[in-house]
Amino acid sequence: MPNRLWSNKTGRKATLPVFLLLCVLVSVFAVSLKHGTPALEWKTLLSILFTDGGEELERTIVREIRLPRVLLGLLVGALLGASGTLMQGALNNRLAGPELLGISAGASFAVAAITVLHLSVPFQLQPLLALAGGLAGGAAVVLAAKGSKGTTGMLLIGMSVSAMLNGLLIVLIAMGTSNDVNLLYTYLLGSLANRSWEHVGRILPWFVVMLPVSLLLARSVNLLQLGDETASGLGLKVDRSRIILLVASALLVAITVAQCGPIGYISLLAPHLTRAALRSQDARLVVPVSALCGAALLTAADGIARLLLAPMEIPVGVWTTLIGGSIFLLYLLGRKGGRVRG
Template sequence: MTTSSRPRRPADVDVAAEPVDGGRAVAVPTSRRTLRPADDRWSIRFDPRTVVVGLGLSALLLMLTAALIATGDRAFTLAEVASLVTGQGGPPGGEFVVRILRLPRALTAVLVGVALGVAGAVLQSVSRNALGSPDVVGFSSGAATGAVVQIVLFGGSAAAIAGGALLGALVASAIVYAAAYRNGMLGGRLVVVGVAVSALLAACNQYLVVRAEITEAHRAMVWLAGSLTARTWDHVWLVLPAVALLVPAAILLGRRLALLEMGEDLAVALGVPSARTRLLLLVIAVGLTATATAAAGPIAFVALAAPHLARALTRSADGVLLTSGLTGAVLLVCADLLGQRLFAPAPVPVGLITGVLGGGYLVVLLMRARGGASR
């Protein structure tokens, strides 16, 4: 969804200019609808399919989150969950189980999923590469390395681990950006350099774990698996500000991002400061990735798969950032629900579930790409 302060033509179907052979531009109708008030001072463009998909994902996310809170060693009805969450009372001991143990975990899963989904969509658009995601280009590995250094070398608290993850993500992203940036462009180099940096950081993480004492090594390995176990309100307050500030910032830059996807020359011709816009978007992606990793550890493949699924569902470039965030939240909550319920009474960390599912998705994605290239 985009807003504009300029008057719009009184048409129900928007018209977009697309370049064709010879550099000319032609008007192409799109499926966007236009809402205009009587005085015609502003307008809102939206794609009906994107709105429907967003509402559907929101409803699905609400149901999955309610199921995550309601089920477990002690089960609750949905009515009891709603009553306990809103503070209206419920079964004895239910407030502790729901509001102290399960609700923070569920909200952390939702916020981390939103952060990873938006970060993945931003990086795929900036790099113009289907494999551009934080866990592929090294941002998640940088955050993981910063956290492991805190755990192994300093035995840091939760706040220190979060700070280490943020610092590690910033350093890794700076290295990737500096190595990939050439003549004002990033392109596919971002992914290639990111894969190399990610491999180096993964080796560094393994070295730190091997040299650590058994207690710190176990703590680091549990964290590196990616887990939502024992998440508290402190983790919620860690991710919430980043999502509340950075996701709207990414959406505000969404129009520039869409133009960058169409090509460097076209974006510059339309007045987009490409280098500055890319840098701002990368900072947003790094911030979202770092806070998500600090809260839940490195969660694999959510940031990669969510934008692809969002585009397949909406079949539109409009609202892909917000839809990717909702898709990421649905994927992570669903993975946590599967990890807890299918493997009870010994739940599996959510990072392992997303790794298995995401690995299969990546194989399918690469096979489709190879099939398309062979035709």
């Protein structure tokens, strides 16, 4: 029974990881607001945040540039972390992720098509079109992998579908003007740069709705972890629940892709780190803590993107792919019967 996954001991184990994640978030939040050009004293930063202290330029930089960027990173990272948990639960596959199942590529293709073909689509509807593209990419992978056994077949098919969609994306870029290419370049790498309160306002309603929905779906994830036959025997409509989970996961990814471009490996890595820290598979814990972990990972990566090579900035999507991909590879190698040791 799924209730066996939960115990008071499990809840107590979550206290330290959650506390550490909150400390990381607060630290990254503060450092991101303080450092940059210009760098601020802590006293000045606090006076800007809570009063009208500091010079006008400093107030503008903190309140209109740095603060919305950090908050957007928190929201996007949380959505990606929750998305990864739902997707892995829906497929009962720890290697499932939007990067490997064609969802990110499909959503990116949809948004790029709007840009290059100059389609008159209101910005509020772009997440829905990104969702359609992401669902199409994910559905192609799932249907093609239906007869395959194990994770290898799904990974190969997912990589093939993603490669095909990325090839079509290149064709679209070739059709665009130089201005289109410049717009798409940063977007397709995944970036939080040049984002404003308007972007925060666009993603906040989705966050307020979708994160509680993700928590409500945790029971279905717990049941699916027991296997399809057991879940069905416990009264779960397996196929319908799986579709709902995949749609919810794809929607979470599509929202972030529409706003910030494809940001890789957060949704794949956050659930793994969360399960390892909690030593629990209970989705009622893993979903919210994965959201917290995703927020910490993305805001930290964005701080690196902005500050490490300043004044030059490499989009955060590059850093999450480089760092997240490396960590995930080491994780997978370490799982091979303990043959890889530190």
